[in-house]
Amino acid sequence: MFKNEYDSDITTWSPTGRLFQIEYANEAVNNGSATVGVKGRDYVVLTALKRSPVAELSSYQEKVFEIDEHVGMSISGLVADGRVLARFLRTECMNYRYMYSDGMPMNQMADMVGEKHQRHIQFGGKRPFGVGLLLAGYDRQGPHLYQTVPSGDVYDYKATAMGVRSQASRTYLEKHFVHFTDCTLDELVVHALKALASATSEGVELNVKNTTIAIVGKDTPFTIFEEESARRYLDEFKMRPEDRVAAADDEEEVLHEQPLDVEE
Structure with a gap:
């Protein structure tokens, strides 16, 4: 009823208390190709599915980006x-490393991205970023996995x-994340691939x-696997039919369950 009158400006609330521009940006994230992040005791693994190109001669669009040697990100939404x-974060990390001769702490980087998102929904003349990020990194506090959304919210996850x-x-x-802290790097990659x-x-x-x-962790800089390295895991990985069926059967049920534990 009110949609056409209130969906053209990010700072205009509808009478029902909704910001349609943010909802549109969230839909872009929800309709983007899937990406998965898994955190273990010493490592974080990112996997992302690249959509097939529309044109026959086009290449797949990259969904995972290296930000600094200790952090990278995957995206879902508008590439x-x-x-x-990604360019914004690379610049900030470069400036931080120049000033302090060390990598930017992950919590500071996640807050910075959240503020960047939020500035685009606070003032008129801009639009929300139609993309969600999974930030994976390793700093003095250990491995980290953060998710950011167009509204500017930032979440710290064990897996998402x-x-x-x-x-x-x-x-x-949700069925397997309690075991991730005891997994080896290879096992984490397999779990991420099964989820994807x-x-x-x-x-x-x-x-x-x-x-x-892509992986990052203790004594391991952020690395996006080349085809040969990725092929080793993909050849070993086989999604059992019962895993796929169980995931589909439980999808409706899990909508009413609690989300993954979010760390304080």
Whole structure:
């Protein structure tokens, strides 16, 4: 009823107390290709599904970006907005390293991204960033996995997923995240791939062309796997049919359950 009158300005609230521009940005995130983050005792793993190109000669769009040697990010939503935020974070990390000869702490970086999101919804003449980020990094406090959303909220997770059909991925993560602290790096990668596979559409299989794997952790800089390294995990990884069926069956049920534990 009021939608057409109140959806053109980010600073205008509808009579029902809604900001439609933020809702549109959230829909862009929810409809983006899926990405999964998993945190263990010493490592964080990011996996992302790249959508197939529309044109035959087009390449897949990258969904994972290195920010600094100790941090990287994956995105879901508008890729162009993700690249803007990646450039912003790279500049801030470079300035911090120049000033302090050390990497920027992860909590400071996550707050900085949240403020960047929030500034775009506080004043007129701008629009929200239509992208959500998973920030994975390792600093003096250990591994970290943060999620940011267009509204400017920042969450600290043990494991999470975003993008289209990500509810199935979260179902898988909710069943297994209590074991992640005891997992080796290889086991974390397999868990992340299984969660990502749960979000794929029927008939789509993970392969080196449409899947990106990245890791960061103790004594391990942020690394995006090349095709040969990724192929080793993808060849070993097989999503059991019962895993996929169980994830689909529980998707409706988990909507009424509590989300993954968020660390204080």
